[in-house]
Amino acid sequence: MAKKQRPTKTELIARLHRGLRPKLTRDQRLDLGLCHVANLDVIARGEAQESMLWGWVGSVLTWSKVAEMLDLGVDEMVQPLALAERLVNRYGRTGRVAFDGPDYQLAKIGLEVMDQLDHQVDRPTAIAAADWSERRVNEMAAECARLATTPRPLNMIATTGHADAIPADSTRRFWPVHLDKSGVPA
Numbered sequence: 001m002a003k004k005q006r007p008t009k010t011e012l013i014a015r016l017h018r019g020l021r022p023k024l025t026r027d028q029r030l031d032l033g034l035c036h037v038a039n040l041d042v043i044a045r046g047e048a049q050e051s052m053l054w055g056w057v058g059s060v061l062t063w064s065k066v067a068e069m070l071d072l073g074v075d076e077m078v079q080p081l082a083l084a085e086r087l088v089n090r091y092g093r094t095g096r097v098a099f100d101g102p103d104y105q106l107a108k109i110g111l112e113v114m115d116q117l118d119h120q121v122d123r124p125t126a127i128a129a130a131d132w133s134e135r136r137v138n139e140m141a142a143e144c145a146r147l148a149t150t151p152r153p154l155n156m157i158a159t160t161g162h163a164d165a166i167p168a169d170s171t172r173r174f175w176p177v178h179l180d181k182s183g184v185p186a
Contacts, residue, residue: 022123029118035059036111043087044104048097053087054137060084061133063114066121069129073117080110092144 024032039056042048048056060080067073083099083106091097099107118126 032118033115040107044099046098053091053097054141057084058133058137061136062129063117065129065132066117069125076113079106
């Protein structure tokens with residue numbers, strides 16, 4: 001008869017009630033905040049490369065997933081998700097990673113929401129959300145690369161549930177990003 005294995009520390013922490021799990025440390029929150037601001041600044045100046053685009057989209061997807069998992073700030077993450085969608089589609093059309101004026105203001109508001117969420121999230125939830133968003137970003141980047149070799153107009157169906165947050169024109173070139181309310185590419 002096999003002896004039952006003892007659970008690891010990680011498994012024990014995962015079993016705890018979310019309120020008892022370890023939170024992100026002050027240094028981790030500070031690093032996240034600095035990365036968010038630095039990425040926002042580079043994109044706002046129009047100096048960002050494709051890797052910065054995917055990093056920023058990954059951040060938005062991560063914090064959107066955190067909001068969903070915590071059931072906290074989900075509605076506040078709708079605008080940043082729509083902004084991520086517009087930014088990727090703009091990159092597909094123009095090859096530039098840049099905000100326009102209104103998008104920059106929305107990005108700053110989204111940054112505040114993400115920074116508030118990092119005070120509430122426990123470390124295991126943050127890790128799970130980051131792993132999830134990394135998979136999604138890798139899928140989107142691969143699809144973008146695949147479609148970039150055969151440019152053609154594609155119909156974009158907004159699935160965020162908030163039509164007023166989506167630009168009126170529905171034709172995109174290269175790669176349409178479809179993000180639903182929880183940040184899942186459709």
